[in-house]
Amino acid sequence: DQQVKQNSPSLSVQEGRISILNCDYTNSMFDYFLWYKKYPAEGPTFLISISSIKDKNEDGRFTVFLNKSAKHLSLHIVPSQPGDSAVYFCAAANTDKLIFGTGTRLQVFP
Amino acid sequence: NAGVTQTPKFQVLKTGQSMTLQCAQDMNHEYMSWYRQDPGMGLRLIHYSVGAGITDQGEVPNGYNVSRSTTEDFPLRLLSAAPSQTSVYFCATLSDTGLGYTFGSGTRLTVV
Numbered sequence: 375d376q377q378v379k380q381n382s383p384s385l386s387v388q389e390g391r392i393s394i395l396n397c398d399y400t401n402s403m404f405d406y407f408l409w410y411k412k413y414p415a416e417g418p419t420f421l422i423s424i425s426s427i428k429d430k431n432e433d434g435r436f437t438v439f440l441n442k443s444a445k446h447l448s449l450h451i452v453p454s455q456p457g458d459s460a461v462y463f464c465a466a467a468n469t470d471k472l473i474f475g476t477g478t479r480l481q482v483f484p
Numbered sequence: 485n486a487g488v489t490q491t492p493k494f495q496v497l498k499t500g501q502s503m504t505l506q507c508a509q510d511m512n513h514e515y516m517s518w519y520r521q522d523p524g525m526g527l528r529l530i531h532y533s534v535g536a537g538i539t540d541q542g543e544v545p546n547g548y549n550v551s552r553s554t555t556e557d558f559p560l561r562l563l564s565a566a567p568s569q570t571s572v573y574f575c576a577t578l579s580d581t582g583l584g585y586t587f588g589s590g591t592r593l594t595v596v
Binding site: 419 | 517519578590
């Protein structure tokens with residue numbers, strides 16, 4: 375049973391435009407959410423996080439939105455750059471466990 | 485550089501062989517964990533440890549053993565490798581502030 379879902383396996387966006395990556399979760403006990411970025415042959419790197427008591431967190435070009443009632447979070451990247459091309463994983467934390475989604479491959483083209 | 489070190493980077497095993505994937509960290513983090521990454525499955529938690537002497541199961545623990553005798557090391561053992569264990573394995577630590585996990589660069593394991 376997949377507790378964290380990323381329903382879009384891939385996303386293609388033009389440079390300069392907004393990228394929106396979505397994530398849904400099923401367990402209301404998750405209290406912390408994170409986004410990770412992964413390049414080929416490298417480990418995931420932490421991007422941005424949000425606590426369940428907030429609905430928005432912003433860090434430069436990256437903003438994460440959390441809708442607890444819908445059990446949905448999203449990552450906005452504005453403006454998108456070619457270097458943002460990677461696989462993005464959302465993750466949800468509950469006590470000692472961090473559960474990942476299946477990932478969305480973002481491609482930013484010129 | 486400080487961080488999480490995984491060895492080996494690549495490994496090919498025959499079915500039934502055993503091996504240990506090594507993970508070492510020098511950040512003095514109490515929490516360490518092992519994930520496997522498979523196409524279409526994302527990263528799935530195998531085992532984790534909240535400190536030396538304490539381990540617990542994640543989402544997909546079957547076929548794997550772990551131990552945590554020191555804060556620095558968290559080895560993952562495959563006692564009898566199976567083709568279904570072909571995957572990329574990542575070790576991760578969590579800082580005591582609880583903000584963000586640090587991942588190693590991964591071990592690509594192929595079981596033939």
